[in-house]
Amino acid sequence: MADFDHGAGDGKAANAMLAIGELADRIGVPTHVLRYWETRFPQLRPLQRSGRRRYYRAEDVALAERIHHLLHVKGFTVEGARKALSEPNGAARPEPAVVTSPAASPGIPIEALVALRRRLAAALR
Template sequence: MDKEEGAFLTISELAGELGLPQHILRYWETRFPQLRPLQRSGNRRYYRPADVALVRRINQLLNVEGFTVRGAQKALSDGPAVSERKDASTDLLSRLRSVRSMLARAIGEAES
């Protein structure tokens, strides 16, 4: 069962999506101060959409691009590269268009 886009993910869901063990995500929380998922009773972690995006970026830096943890920390603290900002704005624009079309359909159905 897939969750809606924007839904919180548990640590097991996020780890499964990325193909990583859960302890790696917990380790990253100790090394990347920006990564702070919600913790509820029993220390259950819930990753917000911003946390999920950050974890994906950390995974990209460490496991795809070959950065060290220190290098990934520096890359994240320096801010996103220009190409990443363009990708993010393109993604946001496509999501906004999707929402606009959903609203237009809903209004059309309500008027019928």
């Protein structure tokens, strides 16, 4: 009997590859963000089949989820996330991104702003 990952809710086998749209939906980012991450994180290299269609293996999915966590939950910069991923244990603690927008109120932690952004995005869906 095949091993299925019922946690994802998509009925695919746990080791099945995901198309770029499926991965984007899974982690909640647009497909262009995944393509951008591929240019900034050399470890993220999905298979490209005919028509340059991207297919992400289980290890690519795990890496994309880790990148998303570092950037959108922890508030790391792209460079900080790259450093964290390049550490042997992946547990580096780079500085979170600095909010430089003049509209941002000083003293509000980036985590609170990220959480607010997530809630607003969910409300727009």
